[in-house]
Amino acid sequence: MNQDIHEYLAELEDIPGTRVFTARRARQGYHLNQFAMSLMKPENRERWKADERAYLDEWPMSEEQKQAVLARDYNRCLDLGGNVYFLAKVFSTDGLSFAEAVSTMTDMTFPEYREMMLNGGRSAEGNRSIKANRAAAGAADQQGGY
Amino acid sequence: MARITAGVGSSHVPLLGVAVDQGKTGDDYFGPIFAGYEWTREWEKREKPDVVILVYNDHASAFDASIIPTFAIGCGERYKPADEGWGPRAVPDVEGHADLAWHIAQSLILDDFDMTIINEMDVDHGLTVPLSMMFGQPEAWPTKVIPLAVNVVTYPVPSGNRCWALGEGIARAVASFPEDLNVQIWGTGGMSHQLQGPRAGLLNREWDTKFMDLLVGDSQAARAIPHIEYLRETGSEGIEMVMWLIMRGALGRETKLLHRHYHIPCSNTAIGHIVLDPAE
Numbered sequence: 347m348n349q350d351i352h353e354y355l356a357e358l359e360d361i362p363g364t365r366v367f368t369a370r371r372a373r374q375g376y377h378l379n380q381f382a383m384s385l386m387k388p389e390n391r392e393r394w395k396a397d398e399r400a401y402l403d404e405w406p407m408s409e410e411q412k413q414a415v416l417a418r419d420y421n422r423c424l425d426l427g428g429n430v431y432f433l434a435k436v437f438s439t440d441g442l443s444f445a446e447a448v449s450t451m452t453d454m455t456f457p458e459y460r461e462m463m464l465n466g467g468r469s470a471e472g473n474r475s476i477k478a479n480r481a482a483a484g485a486a487d488q489q490g491g492y
Numbered sequence: 493m494a495r496i497t498a499g500v501g502s503s504h505v506p507l508l509g510v511a512v513d514q515g516k517t518g519d520d521y522f523g524p525i526f527a528g529y530e531w532t533r534e535w536e537k538r539e540k541p542d543v544v545i546l547v548y549n550d551h552a553s554a555f556d557a558s559i560i561p562t563f564a565i566g567c568g569e570r571y572k573p574a575d576e577g578w579g580p581r582a583v584p585d586v587e588g589h590a591d592l593a594w595h596i597a598q599s600l601i602l603d604d605f606d607m608t609i610i611n612e613m614d615v616d617h618g619l620t621v622p623l624s625m626m627f628g629q630p631e632a633w634p635t636k637v638i639p640l641a642v643n644v645v646t647y648p649v650p651s652g653n654r655c656w657a658l659g660e661g662i663a664r665a666v667a668s669f670p671e672d673l674n675v676q677i678w679g680t681g682g683m684s685h686q687l688q689g690p691r692a693g694l695l696n697r698e699w700d701t702k703f704m705d706l707l708v709g710d711s712q713a714a715r716a717i718p719h720i721e722y723l724r725e726t727g728s729e730g731i732e733m734v735m736w737l738i739m740r741g742a743l744g745r746e747t748k749l750l751h752r753h754y755h756i757p758c759s760n761t762a763i764g765h766i767v768l769d770p771a772e
Contacts, residue, residue, distance in 0.1 A: 354648065354719075358720070358723070361723055364689045365688060367647060368647045369647065375557075379556070386574075420688075424689060438578050452691075466757075
């Protein structure tokens with residue numbers, strides 16, 4: 347069952363539209379995630395709501411991370427090491443449902459996203475591998491040349 | 493002697509807890525989901541387990557990013573529902589079974605599984621939602637619970653094979669506990685779902701169905717499914733299904749299907765539920 351760690355980690359980066367929470371991201375996002383975690387306490391939620399910027403400045407986060415949180419740009423948060431279960435504390439405090447918050451990371455509005463889910467969700471077809479998608483696009487280009 | 497009498501697999505979507513707590517389990521959206529659990533509720537009333545070993549993952553509730561145990565077993569006397577950002581669920585406290593839990597922890601460590609032992613923690617929807625699905629809204633939970641928390645968030649998470657082997661170790665541990673106890677093991681989480689990024693909303697009925705098929709009978713094929721397959725086929729959070737393999741591993745060589753249910757969607761997630769009997 348032993349697996350080469352470099353191959354293992356490289357494969358995790360080959361999934362379209364997905365940021366697998368690897369050790370690298372866990373390190374990069376440590377304080378971002380710990381900040382989000384702090385919102386589990388009601389007294390912290392109150393201080394956060396009163397002044398978001400001041401609350402963020404108590405944490406040793408990068409300016410980029412702080413801006414991403416203030417903008418509620420969750421894809422950017424993921425890029426900067428955020429994990430959705432931690433970020434959930436932020437959108438829960440905002441009163442957003444999990445589905446609504448998740449929909450903001452897609453190219454759909456919440457009603458469109460909800461409709462897609464009711465119709466069986468997003469298909470895995472064409473969403474499995476960045477490399478496979480590139481190869482398929484390359485093949486399609488070649489065919490188009492005829 | 494204590495014995496593992498059954499295995500249960502179930503999704504643990506937080507919205508299901510909301511549906512129970514707000515009395516929406518019969519509406520158009522939730523009705524079909526809960527209908528698939530009716531059989532199990534009646535069955536549980538007859539089975540009356542003394543203890544449930546409840547395999548779940550903590551969603552940044554009891555554990556923050558500072559400590560990340562791969563396999564952690566709750567050896568405490570009781571656990572409170574966690575405040576996950578909107579106040580704790582109004583469900584009963586969860587009563588542990590410290591004697592059996594410590595026995596399992598010791599046995600597993602002697603059996604080469606390096607367990608983390610937890611004496612105090614709050615338990616989140618990963619643990620309380622399955623209890624609500626199986627038991628409804630009682631004054632007190634009708635069984636004691638041994639929480640078994642698995643890291644399925646920070647990679648690498650444990651392999652399916654390791655999860656299955658841990659289940660086998662749990663079965664050996666339970667079988668050597670002298671008290672006569674009816675023990676069930678539940679594997680929770682999944683099925684297909686992705687909660688992050690532009691690919692969010694991925695569901696895969698075909699793959700989920702195949703996975704449930706593999707849990708019935710004497711196949712061991714599921715233990716070899718690599719992480720990358722869960723990620724590609726079932727979304728980034730579909731990896732939670734490795735926790736079902738701990739349940740399956742604990743049921744021995746062969747299983748018999750008692751009940752099965754599948755529904756799409758609940759919020760972002762495919763709901764799967766299975767009840768298995770150890771065939772031996």
